[in-house]
Amino acid sequence: MSNLTKKIYLPIFLGVILLLVLYRIQIQVDETVTDINLIYRRIETPTKLLLNGYLGHFFNFKYLGNLNWLIIPFGIYAVVKLRFFDTPWKKALGLSYLLALILISAKGYFNSRYQLTLMPLTLPMAVLFVSLYIKENNLTKYKFQIVSSLFLLIMINTAVGFLFMQQKNGNKTVSDSKVGLIYRITHPFETLNKIENKKKSTAYPVIDFIRSLPEDEKVLVNNLPMLYYYTNKSGTYYWCGDDTYYTNKGRSLLMENRSIDEMRQFISDTLGCKYLLSTDYYNQHSEKFNAFVHSYCKPVFMDNGEFVMYEIMGTKGNYILDKFIQALNKKKEEGITRISIRNADVE
Amino acid sequence: MISAFFVFILLGALTYVYFSFSLNALLLKLDTHHIIEKPLALIFALALAPFISSLFLHYLLWLFPSQNAITYVIIIILAFTLILLWAKNKIGAVLQYISGKFNFSVQNNNDAQLFIENKFFKIYTNERILILSNITLWSIVFIASYYWMKQIIGTPISGHDMLEYAIQAKHFAREKLIAYIPNRYHAENNFFYVGLHGFSFPLIGTWEYLFSEIFGIYDNDYLLRSVTGYYGILILVLIYHFIKKYSRFYALSAITMLFSSYGFYLMVTDYHIDTYRIFMILAAFAGLGLAIKHPSNITLILFGVFAAAQAYIHSLGVFIAIFLSLSFFIFYPAKFSKKAVRSLVLFFIIMLFGGVHYVMDVFLGTGWIFQEIKYY
Numbered sequence: 001m002s003n004l005t006k007k008i009y010l011p012i013f014l015g016v017i018l019l020l021v022l023y024r025i026q027i028q029v030d031e032t033v034t035d036i037n038l039i040y041r042r043i044e045t046p047t048k049l050l051l052n053g054y055l056g057h058f059f060n061f062k063y064l065g066n067l068n069w070l071i072i073p074f075g076i077y078a079v080v081k082l083r084f085f086d087t088p089w090k091k092a093l094g095l096s097y098l099l100a101l102i103l104i105s106a107k108g109y110f111n112s113r114y115q116l117t118l119m120p121l122t123l124p125m126a127v128l129f130v131s132l133y134i135k136e137n138n139l140t141k142y143k144f145q146i147v148s149s150l151f152l153l154i155m156i157n158t159a160v161g162f163l164f165m166q167q168k169n170g171n172k173t174v175s176d177s178k179v180g181l182i183y184r185i186t187h188p189f190e191t192l193n194k195i196e197n198k199k200k201s202t203a204y205p206v207i208d209f210i211r212s213l214p215e216d217e218k219v220l221v222n223n224l225p226m227l228y229y230y231t232n233k234s235g236t237y238y239w240c241g242d243d244t245y246y247t248n249k250g251r252s253l254l255m256e257n258r259s260i261d262e263m264r265q266f267i268s269d270t271l272g273c274k275y276l277l278s279t280d281y282y283n284q285h286s287e288k289f290n291a292f293v294h295s296y297c298k299p300v301f302m303d304n305g306e307f308v309m310y311e312i313m314g315t316k317g318n319y320i321l322d323k324f325i326q327a328l329n330k331k332k333e334e335g336i337t338r339i340s341i342r343n344a345d346v347e
Numbered sequence: 348m349i350s351a352f353f354v355f356i357l358l359g360a361l362t363y364v365y366f367s368f369s370l371n372a373l374l375l376k377l378d379t380h381h382i383i384e385k386p387l388a389l390i391f392a393l394a395l396a397p398f399i400s401s402l403f404l405h406y407l408l409w410l411f412p413s414q415n416a417i418t419y420v421i422i423i424i425l426a427f428t429l430i431l432l433w434a435k436n437k438i439g440a441v442l443q444y445i446s447g448k449f450n451f452s453v454q455n456n457n458d459a460q461l462f463i464e465n466k467f468f469k470i471y472t473n474e475r476i477l478i479l480s481n482i483t484l485w486s487i488v489f490i491a492s493y494y495w496m497k498q499i500i501g502t503p504i505s506g507h508d509m510l511e512y513a514i515q516a517k518h519f520a521r522e523k524l525i526a527y528i529p530n531r532y533h534a535e536n537n538f539f540y541v542g543l544h545g546f547s548f549p550l551i552g553t554w555e556y557l558f559s560e561i562f563g564i565y566d567n568d569y570l571l572r573s574v575t576g577y578y579g580i581l582i583l584v585l586i587y588h589f590i591k592k593y594s595r596f597y598a599l600s601a602i603t604m605l606f607s608s609y610g611f612y613l614m615v616t617d618y619h620i621d622t623y624r625i626f627m628i629l630a631a632f633a634g635l636g637l638a639i640k641h642p643s644n645i646t647l648i649l650f651g652v653f654a655a656a657q658a659y660i661h662s663l664g665v666f667i668a669i670f671l672s673l674s675f676f677i678f679y680p681a682k683f684s685k686k687a688v689r690s691l692v693l694f695f696i697i698m699l700f701g702g703v704h705y706v707m708d709v710f711l712g713t714g715w716i717f718q719e720i721k722y723y
Binding site: 062063064065067087088089090091092093095096097099100103104108112113114116117118119120121123124127128131143147150151154155157158161203204218223224225226228229232233234235236237246247248249250251 | 502503504505507510511513514517529530532534535536537538539541582586589590593594596597600601602603604605607608609610611612613614619621624625628629632635636637639640663666667670671673674675677678679680719
């Protein structure tokens with residue numbers, strides 16, 4: 001085996017094989033798993049839990065890119081062969097990095113944001129270790145090709161990520177202005193007025209709807225704090241995923257020891273809430289809460305972010321969102337970006 | 348009536364420029380042995396300005412609550428002005444360094460050399476290419492700034508966590524009070540703050556609300572929006588600064604790859620606390636390296652301040668501060684007694700620059716992590 005084959009082609013070949021295996025695992029779906037939290041975080045199978053969860057810092061390709069893992073082989077090379085950690089300050093940094101990594105892997109595996117913590121250290125260090133490998137093996141004349149290949153690799157991975165994002169967001173965010181930069185610079189007062197007007201609106205049409213409700217009517221807020229930020233309304237903060245609501249006395253459970261009928265009575269009479277702000281996706285985090293929504297909560301407004309305002313009814317019924325979703329999809333197909341579906345639109 | 352955006356420009360200039368300038372002068376004054384390189388001192392000063400503002404505000408709202416908005420604003424501006432006056436003999440040095448950065452001539456721009464360092468470009472090496480590369484680099488800066496401003500202006504705050512921070516910021520500003528109480532409940536609208544982390548990030552928003560209140564504006568959040576992009580850019584600059592010591596080519600490659608990754612891109616473009624806390628973690632790592640490599644008071648202070656900052660911003664940082672301190676203790680090149688004394692000093696710095704928040708929260712407040720933690 002020639003020197004070049006050993007130092008370039010073999011590592012590339014092994015890297016490509018490894019990437020193919022890892023991507024194969026990433027796209028596997030276990031349809032028997034129903035926990036939407038695990039599916040959303042892509043840790044629904046033991047292998048995916050290991051790769052995207054505990055070792056997510058290196059292998060959570062979708063979110064953290066597909067190059068972080070390079071720090072493992074090239075880091076080992078730098079440590080063992082090049083004695084990179086030869087001074088106390090480098091050893092101190094290495095130890096801190098390892099301890100932080102272990103903590104994040106063990107305790108933050110479920111959250112991509114936590115996994116991201118050390119990435120701005122890991123990826124540049126991986127590039128640095130690759131550069132040391134290149135230098136040590138007299139491959140400097142190939143450095144542009146090697147780095148370009150790595151760049152291409154991460155760009156392809158990111159392009160796939162953006163496709164995911166576009167699918168997820170749909171028509172959610174579209175600029176309402178086609179005016180270019182030059183126009184904005186040459187028309188400063190018009191631009192400033194637009195900025196001021198933009199500030200008064202929010203990202204959520206549902207907020208405009210909430211603002212239009214009578215001031216004293218309270219809302220049960222299912223983990224959507226935007227109500228508190230964009231309106232002066234009073235609400236009870238709740239998260240059905242943990243069945244926890246919050247008052248001045250702290251946390252309490254809403255559904256425990258209460259039937260669906262008793263829940264309605266408690267929400268209306270004790271908490272004083274006439275409306276529920278939630279999403280269909282959030283409701284599904286609790287089977288019982290979802291059943292309560294279907295039994296007592298009549299949808300009265302839905303926006304393009306799929307935020308739904310429900311009116312909490314006194315009598316039991318069978319309230320479903322289907323007509324709202326149909327109307328929403330129809331408007332999306334028409335290319336409308338800021339969508340407000342009201343009761344009148346579906347009746 | 349003064350526009351909210353104009354107030355933001357004023358506040359941005361004050362926080363990002365004037366306060367950073369004061370801190371840069373301070374760093375140069377404290378650095379009697381010239382350990383901290385000037386570009387690094389500038390990066391650190393730019394990063395510390397919003398953080399120190401939030402820290403001042405924390406102490407003021409905690410120890411001297413219920414004052415007028417203008418009182419808090421004047422005290423903070425005065426504090427940075429006093430810092431600047433104390434370090435006034437370094438004002439010239441800071442100005443000289445910054446004005447050097449705005450010298451666009453090819454000879455004075457080392458970064459332009461990057462484009463001819465690689466063999467691929469060598470055949471094109473001539474003065475025109477150098478000028479072109481110079482223009483390209485400044486264009487990148489211009490485009491990045493344009494998109495940063497576009498994001499701040501055009502994208503309202505959204506997302507669960509960001510909204511939580513922003514609401515808490517608003518409540519601090521309205522109540523003009525930080526109290527350590529078991530339940531962070533606000534009777535005004537029944538809002539209950541479920542966050543576990545230190546208040547640095549929301550307090551940047553509070554700083555903006557208080558400043559805007561002077562002008563009769565009560566819902567300004569441009570500065571809070573700007574934090575994400577600001578620290579995102581600083582992360583790239585900090586990484587570039589360190590890796591360029593090995594090679595400018597790999598430094599540029601590293602930050603390009605980092606920015607090209609989906610997660611980092613989202614982190615910079617989606618309002619959140621992440622760029623703020625992650626920059627401080629990187630700076631704390633840099634501080635640890637400096638404190639061990641060049642033992643001195645200034646490096647110890649810098650390390651302590653950044654270790655405290657990343658802890659005060661986010662709970663995860665508390666554990667990272669412990670790991671960094673442990674590594675410092677193990678690898679600090681001195682006898683045990685001196686190590687112990689330096690570590691004790693480090694502990695006090697960390698406490699002073701934000702760590703005390705968690706002590707208060709554990710014993711008088713919500714209990715911090717010593718309660719049943721809910722994930723959202």
